[in-house]
Amino acid sequence: MKPPEFEYIAVHTTDEAISQLAKHKTAKILAGGQSLTPMLNFRLVHPDMLIDINPIKELDYIREHNGGVSIGALTRHRMIESSKLVRERLPILAAAAAEVGHLAIRTRGTFGGSLAHADPAAEFPMIALLLDAEIKARSASGERSIKSKDFLVSYLQSAVADGELVTEVHIPGLPAHTGWGFHELCRRPGDFALAAVCAIVTMAAGKCTDARISMAGVGATALRAPAAEALLKGKAPDAALFKQVAQKASEASDPSNDVHASADFRRHLVDELTQRALKDAVERAAKA
Amino acid sequence: MAEKQQIEVKVNGTSYKREVEPRLLLGDFLREELALTGTHFGCEHGVCGACTVMLNGSSVRSCLMFAVQANGCEIMTVEGIADGDKMHPLQQAFWDHHGLQCGFCTSGMLITALDLIKNFPLADDHEIRVGLSGNLCRCTGYQNIVTSVREAAKQMRAKKAA
Ligand SMILES: Cc1cc2nc3c(=O)[nH]c(=O)nc-3n(C[C@H](O)[C@H](O)[C@H](O)COP(=O)(O)OP(=O)(O)OC[C@H]3O[C@@H](n4cnc5c(N)ncnc54)[C@H](O)[C@@H]3O)c2cc1C
Numbered sequence: 086m087k088p089p090e091f092e093y094i095a096v097h098t099t100d101e102a103i104s105q106l107a108k109h110k111t112a113k114i115l116a117g118g119q120s121l122t123p124m125l126n127f128r129l130v131h132p133d134m135l136i137d138i139n140p141i142k143e144l145d146y147i148r149e150h151n152g153g154v155s156i157g158a159l160t161r162h163r164m165i166e167s168s169k170l171v172r173e174r175l176p177i178l179a180a181a182a183a184e185v186g187h188l189a190i191r192t193r194g195t196f197g198g199s200l201a202h203a204d205p206a207a208e209f210p211m212i213a214l215l216l217d218a219e220i221k222a223r224s225a226s227g228e229r230s231i232k233s234k235d236f237l238v239s240y241l242q243s244a245v246a247d248g249e250l251v252t253e254v255h256i257p258g259l260p261a262h263t264g265w266g267f268h269e270l271c272r273r274p275g276d277f278a279l280a281a282v283c284a285i286v287t288m289a290a291g292k293c294t295d296a297r298i299s300m301a302g303v304g305a306t307a308l309r310a311p312a313a314e315a316l317l318k319g320k321a322p323d324a325a326l327f328k329q330v331a332q333k334a335s336e337a338s339d340p341s342n343d344v345h346a347s348a349d350f351r352r353h354l355v356d357e358l359t360q361r362a363l364k365d366a367v368e369r370a371a372k373a
Numbered sequence: 374m375a376e377k378q379q380i381e382v383k384v385n386g387t388s389y390k391r392e393v394e395p396r397l398l399l400g401d402f403l404r405e406e407l408a409l410t411g412t413h414f415g416c417e418h419g420v421c422g423a424c425t426v427m428l429n430g431s432s433v434r435s436c437l438m439f440a441v442q443a444n445g446c447e448i449m450t451v452e453g454i455a456d457g458d459k460m461h462p463l464q465q466a467f468w469d470h471h472g473l474q475c476g477f478c479t480s481g482m483l484i485t486a487l488d489l490i491k492n493f494p495l496a497d498d499h500e501i502r503v504g505l506s507g508n509l510c511r512c513t514g515y516q517n518i519v520t521s522v523r524e525a526a527k528q529m530r531a532k533k534a535a
Contacts, residue, residue: 086417092375093395093441115442122437123418126398135395137442163431187507188488189425189432274506 088125092134099223099252102138106248107225109134114250116159116198119190144197144252147171152258158197158251162186165196175216175256177265177283181208187275197251200236203243206277206302208269210237214307215283215299218256224249237306260295263287264369266362269301270354272345278302279346280354282334286317286366293317293367298330298359303338303351310337313359322367324360331359380444384409385453393440400424400435402443403450411451411480415509422508425481426450432488451480454487462532463487463525472521474512481508486522495526 096102106112113132115121116139124130138144144159147168154174156165165171166182185191185199185208199209200220213220213233220231222245236244245251269281280302287295296317298310313333320326340351377392384407391406398417403409403426415421417436424435427449454461463486466472473479482505489495489504501522502515510518 087398087401088396090375090394090396093378093439095441095444118437118439118442119419119434122439125396126417126436139442186419187422188485188504189422189434189507190419190437192428192431192433193437274503 086126088122089128089131091125091132093137094134095137095140097140097142099141099143099250102136102141102250103223103225105136106250109136110247112136114138114201116201117161117194119186119194120198120202120204138250149174150255153256154258155253155255156196157253158195160196162191162194162196162199163188166191174258177215177267177285178212178256180265180267181212181283184208184269184271184275184278190275196254200254201243201245201251203237203239203241203306204277205240205304205306206281207307208278208281208301211281211283211299211301211307212267213237213254213256214309215285215297216256216259218254220244220251221253221255222246222249222251228252230255234309240305259285260287262289262370262373263295264366264371264373266365266369268358268361268365270358280338280340280351280358282355282358282362284359284362284366286322286363286370288367288370291321293320293322296363296366298334298362300334300338300355300359303340303355305339308337308339310334310359313337317363322363324364327360327363330363331356334359378441378444380441382440382443382446382448384448385450391440395439395441397440398436399426399438399440399443399448402440403435403448406440409450409452413477413480415477420507420509421478422481422485423478425484425508427484427487430491432484449484451483454483462528463490463522466521466525466528467518470517470521470524472513472518478508478510478512482510482518486525489522490526490529495522498523501526 112134115135115137144157146157172179218233265285267283269278282300284298296314301307313330335356338355340348381390413423415423419434419437426435
């Protein structure tokens with residue numbers, strides 16, 4: 086299992102990356118390499134050139150912006166896991182980061198790479214969809230901002246076009262009295278989840294004013310569950326309501342059978358994990 | 374063939390200059406070019422953990438990086454853990470607690486455990502198990518590996534406090 090031949094160029098600035106991408110239409114971007122290198126080793130892809138963006142320092146940051154948090158595309162999973170800002174402002178993201186692969190994978194893997202790779206079982210696309218994150222992408226013809234729901238197109242397919250570089254992900258701030266929940270089931274810690282569910286709930290005077298639910302591993306992309314979310318709004322949440330909502334979330338999932346689990350089992354997991362995530366979210370909202 | 378590129382890396386304290394093909398994996402570079410065969414390749418897609426090495430102080434999979442990408446980096450492999458003839462406390466703990474049998478996974482286990490001990494308090498066995506979850510061992514059943522890491526962490530903490 087050795088990778089096929091390719092030309093290699095390392096770039097040090099975003100501008101340099103953009104101009105190289107414009108010059109080499111069939112080149113692939115090499116970020117953390119934790120998804121691309123396995124695919125090269127298996128010879129599932131045959132790019133004639135890799136543009137290594139690892140030396141670009143200006144794409145490695147986590148900063149406060151407009152009440153939310155902006156994360157540079159080249160920020161490593163381990164930085165997100167341990168960032169004070171992320172832990173304080175987006176604890177759900179820090180919790181999810183700790184579940185992405187294993188320690189050595191998180192040393193190299195990047196936030197932008199995980200989104201661009203768009204694995205349907207990956208944690209970050211699911212969280213981005215939950216938190217209505219916006220993805221910034223640049224090419225020789227300019228910059229655009231893409232909403233998560235438009236960014237995640239299909240299985241291993243994001244909206245990144247040829248010649249385009251993801252530069253930043255902006256995650257808007259959450260309203261007060263918002264709690265979060267995140268649960269997944271893996272056979273072994275660090276594996277891709279058989280199913281994962283995350284939720285945020287905003288509470289006022291004992292009632293839920295806003296709720297969002299997002300899930301991974303149970304469709305061609307991460308999925309939101311709009312009917313389930315609507316069921317929570319305006320109601321005082323309790324275990325019976327969580328059950329109804331979870332049922333709706335399960336109906337919104339679209340899992341398939343594979344060697345790891347059956348579709349039925351995955352639907353069951355969505356039901357169970359949704360109830361747990363909502364319970365946590367409501368409890369945390371009371372303290373937030 | 375794609376043009377070779379010159380790289381300079383420091384491995385276990387020694388600097389090396391070599392010309393490498395871009396597609397040469399870091400682990401193959403260490404094994405074939407530098408004859409440091411303590412780093413093992415198992416699955417070659419990041420799952421088994423056998424090829425884990427330290428890159429600038431953090432553990433990485435040497436099967437998921439190209440040697441060209443290590444240009445200017447400092448690497449530590451299993452060969453660099455001991456202090457001359459004196460085993461590192463972690464190695465000694467693997468010896469004392471029978472933390473290995475065939476040894477194939479051991480280099481990756483040691484590097485991963487060093488990263489864990491350095492960066493996380495590792496309060497209990499569960500955390501050690503989660504931390505080592507990316508390293509497969511087909512001999513020991515993990516019990517003795519967990520014991521070795523726990524005891525080494527204890528000793529290293531005591532040594533640091535002293
Ligand atoms: C053993 C193992 C276990 C794993 N477990 C999990 C898990 O549980 N959960 C999980 O979410 N992930 C998991 N991963 C995947 C890991 O999180 C990857 O890091 C991530 O999917 C891809 O990020 P990367 O930076 O490594 O991207 P790369 O592998 O470098 O690139 C992936 C793709 O994205 C493109 N790309 C990368 N960066 C950009 C950019 N800035 N702009 C445009 N295109 C870009 C590349 O061209 C390529 O097509 C695992 C990986 C391994 C090897």
